[in-house]
Amino acid sequence: MDADLSSPLIELRGIRKTYVMGSQLVHALDGVDLDIGRGEYVAIMGASGSGKSTLMNLLGCLDTPTEGHYSLNGVQVEELNDEELARIRNREIGFVFQTFNLLSRTTALRNVELPLIYRGMPRRERLERARATLERVGLGDRVDHQPNELSGGQRQRVAIARALVTDPSLVLADEPTGNLDSATSVEIMELFDALHEQGNTVLLVTHEPDIAEHAERRIVLRDGQVLRDERNGEAA
Amino acid sequence: MIFLENFRIAFAALRANLMRSILTTLGIICGVAAVIAVVSVVQGLQYMITSQLQGVGSTFIIVQARQNFSQPGMVTKQVKLTWEDGQAIQQHVRNVAMITPQVIGIQEIKHGDRQHRTYLFGVNSDWPDVNDFAVEHGRFFTQLDLDRRNKVAVVGTTVIEELDLEEPIGSEIYVGKTPVTIVGVMEEKGRSLGFDSDDLVFIPFETALGVFGRRAGDQVELRLQATDGESVDQVKDDITRLLRDRHRLEEEAPDDFNVLVQDELLDVYTQILGMVTAVIGAVVGIALLVGGIGIMNIMLVSVTERTREIGIRKSVGARRTDILVQFLIEAVALSLVGGVIGLLLGWGFGALVTALIPFDFPPAYVPLWAIGLSFGFCTLVGVGFGIYPASKAAALDPIEALRYE
Ligand SMILES: Nc1ncnc2c1ncn2[C@@H]1O[C@H](COP(=O)(O)OP(=O)(O)O)[C@@H](O)[C@H]1O
Ligand SMILES: [Mg+2]
Numbered sequence: 322m323d324a325d326l327s328s329p330l331i332e333l334r335g336i337r338k339t340y341v342m343g344s345q346l347v348h349a350l351d352g353v354d355l356d357i358g359r360g361e362y363v364a365i366m367g368a369s370g371s372g373k374s375t376l377m378n379l380l381g382c383l384d385t386p387t388e389g390h391y392s393l394n395g396v397q398v399e400e401l402n403d404e405e406l407a408r409i410r411n412r413e414i415g416f417v418f419q420t421f422n423l424l425s426r427t428t429a430l431r432n433v434e435l436p437l438i439y440r441g442m443p444r445r446e447r448l449e450r451a452r453a454t455l456e457r458v459g460l461g462d463r464v465d466h467q468p469n470e471l472s473g474g475q476r477q478r479v480a481i482a483r484a485l486v487t488d489p490s491l492v493l494a495d496e497p498t499g500n501l502d503s504a505t506s507v508e509i510m511e512l513f514d515a516l517h518e519q520g521n522t523v524l525l526v527t528h529e530p531d532i533a534e535h536a537e538r539r540i541v542l543r544d545g546q547v548l549r550d551e552r553n554g555e556a557a
Numbered sequence: 558m559i560f561l562e563n564f565r566i567a568f569a570a571l572r573a574n575l576m577r578s579i580l581t582t583l584g585i586i587c588g589v590a591a592v593i594a595v596v597s598v599v600q601g602l603q604y605m606i607t608s609q610l611q612g613v614g615s616t617f618i619i620v621q622a623r624q625n626f627s628q629p630g631m632v633t634k635q636v637k638l639t640w641e642d643g644q645a646i647q648q649h650v651r652n653v654a655m656i657t658p659q660v661i662g663i664q665e666i667k668h669g670d671r672q673h674r675t676y677l678f679g680v681n682s683d684w685p686d687v688n689d690f691a692v693e694h695g696r697f698f699t700q701l702d703l704d705r706r707n708k709v710a711v712v713g714t715t716v717i718e719e720l721d722l723e724e725p726i727g728s729e730i731y732v733g734k735t736p737v738t739i740v741g742v743m744e745e746k747g748r749s750l751g752f753d754s755d756d757l758v759f760i761p762f763e764t765a766l767g768v769f770g771r772r773a774g775d776q777v778e779l780r781l782q783a784t785d786g787e788s789v790d791q792v793k794d795d796i797t798r799l800l801r802d803r804h805r806l807e808e809e810a811p812d813d814f815n816v817l818v819q820d821e822l823l824d825v826y827t828q829i830l831g832m833v834t835a836v837i838g839a840v841v842g843i844a845l846l847v848g849g850i851g852i853m854n855i856m857l858v859s860v861t862e863r864t865r866e867i868g869i870r871k872s873v874g875a876r877r878t879d880i881l882v883q884f885l886i887e888a889v890a891l892s893l894v895g896g897v898i899g900l901l902l903g904w905g906f907g908a909l910v911t912a913l914i915p916f917d918f919p920p921a922y923v924p925l926w927a928i929g930l931s932f933g934f935c936t937l938v939g940v941g942f943g944i945y946p947a948s949k950a951a952a953l954d955p956i957e958a959l960r961y962e
Contacts, residue, residue, distance in 0.1 A: 378956055381872070383871075383872055383955045383956045383959070384955075384956045403876070403877055404876050404877070404878075407871070407874050407875060407876040407877075408874065408876075410871070410872060410873065410874045410955075411873065411874020412874070416872055416873075418959070422865070422868070422869050422872070422959060423869075424866060424869060426569075426573065435869075435870070435873050436873040436874050438559060438562050439559065439870075439873065439874040439875050439876070439879055440874065441559060483873065487874075
């Protein structure tokens with residue numbers, strides 16, 4: 322474990338993701354090298370189509386690269402089979418989507434409980450933890466509401482609670498405020514800030530510079546490559 | 558843990574599309590209903606067969622009239638098998654230990670203000686020995702009763718209960734319009750296959766003809782015992798020759814009667830059972846196909862509709878097997894819901910059919926094995942036809958599933 326802690330949480334080497342569109346090859350990621358340490362708070366920026374979502378999906382083990390190496394927590398991800406990938410998604414990663422991706426006709430509590438079901442946790446413990454996590458994101462009084470009975474900001478809080486309930490080593494958020502108004506966005510960003518302060522590793526994708534301001538480090542992508550990688554506060 | 562959770566998910570999904578779920582399982586419902594209805598009615602048929610086998614020993618022989626439908630001219634001509642034939646057998650065939658005629662009908666009987674419908678048997682004094690069915694109290698009627706045309710009866714225990722007879726022997730009951738005195742009570746045989754073997758009344762053959770009408774005497778069944786096992790074939794051959802002669806059958810004409818010995822009775826039994834099994838098998842087969850395809854179809858729709866849900870589940874760590882089991886359980890649950898509905902419908906239909914059959918038929922009865930069989934078969938259909946949609950769901954790529962609109 323000690324050896325793991327000394328190495329970065331995430332190591333990407335020569336990552337490529339290529340899509341075949343008819344006769345054309347689309348290089349969504351075109352040779353990305355990145356190290357991200359434990360406890361870092363990173364904003365990923367870039368124009369639409371620059372490969373941000375593709376990168377997040379690879380980091381979240383939802384997708385696999387065409388080429389290159391990805392090690393997470395010292396585990397070589399490209400060597401894992403389907404079941405092991407599911408286990409990583411379940412235990413190591415909390416993913417927050419722009420479109421929330423909550424189960425409809427399912428209460429907030431049940432949505433948050435979901436990852437714990439696949440972990441095989443007993444029901445009582447599951448519900449206790451889900452409830453506690455919902456309280457943590459300020460939705461203690463909405464546990465029995467279904468997504469269609471919640472506002473956009475509240476839905477995203479449920480999604481964040483679902484990402485946090487497993488105590489993941491990495492929280493990934495792909496444009497978490499993309500579908501929210503600016504006031505609600507500020508509230509959501511406060512949650513991510515708090516997560517970071519509690520020592521979590523947080524990566525989020527955003528278009529908006531003032532959202533990116535919350536992070537300590539900013540990575541800008543262009544055409545599937547890292548254009549800039551800088552500490553916030555360093556000269557632009 | 559996940560298994561239990563999957564049941565919750567499956568039933569939530571079925572409830573969310575209740576009407577669609579029920580319509581989908583129509584094939585299963587019809588299949589199970591048909592099987593249960595057939596089985597419940599067949600229970601009655603089985604009684605008829607087993608009642609024929611009751612008291613069968615290796616020396617037991619039954620002679621019945623046979624309508625020969627393959628010969629057009631004979632259909633209209635009523636085949637007669639009378640007690641005169643029986644008496645001729647008694648006189649001319651060697652090695653016949655005893656013989657009795659038997660006519661059976663459903664008859665209303667009365668005692669005071671109580672009445673009851675029962676099986677009325679017209680037989681002679683040899684009947685208990687021929688059929689190995691003994692008198693428990695009192696006596697069976699004797700040759701003397703027959704000769705004097707005494708109005709006597711022997712009853713089964715159910716009749717005593719139904720008519721509320723406190724002192725059965727010596728009581729007078731009405732069989733139709735004929736008053737008879739009870740002289741004996743048969744031993745208790747109990748129920749078998751839904752039929753009550755104690756729900757019957759015996760009266761002398763001639764008296765029964767009076768109750769049923771004289772024409773009943775044209776169509777009796779003869780039951781006899783040969784003296785020993787070795788002479789059964791000889792008795793059978795002699796009876797055949799004698800009856801052909803008495804019925805004036807041409808050389809090439811087929812018999813207009815059947816002489817059934819134990820082996821042949823068993824053959825008849827297995828034949829009918831085989832037929833029934835084939836019918837059930839065919840129904841099950843068709844139901845399996847129709848129901849299964851219905852389930853596969855709706856499960857494919859369900860998987861497509863819920864692609865995003867599958868993506869979400871996978872993104873939070875569901876493995877292939879988790880998704881596979883989830884949809885398999887849903888398919889099985891769907892199938893079982895159809896099974897339960899089919900069971901109830903089949904039960905009701907069987908009861909209706911047996912109630913509508915004009916001559917008395919034992920009530921519809923669904924044995925446990927039929928329920929077990931139906932549910933087993935529903936589970937099989939659910940798994941068999943659910944496996945393809947479920948594995949399709951399990952194989953979905955998480956990212957593509959999440960992107961699905
Ligand atoms: N499934 C796919 N098939 C084909 N091309 C894709 C697919 N996903 C993404 N792309 C392409 O890859 C590039 C990067 O996409 P994406 O990572 O979604 O960009 P961003 O999130 O930065 O807007 C785009 O040109 C996009 O069209
Ligand atoms: Mg994107």
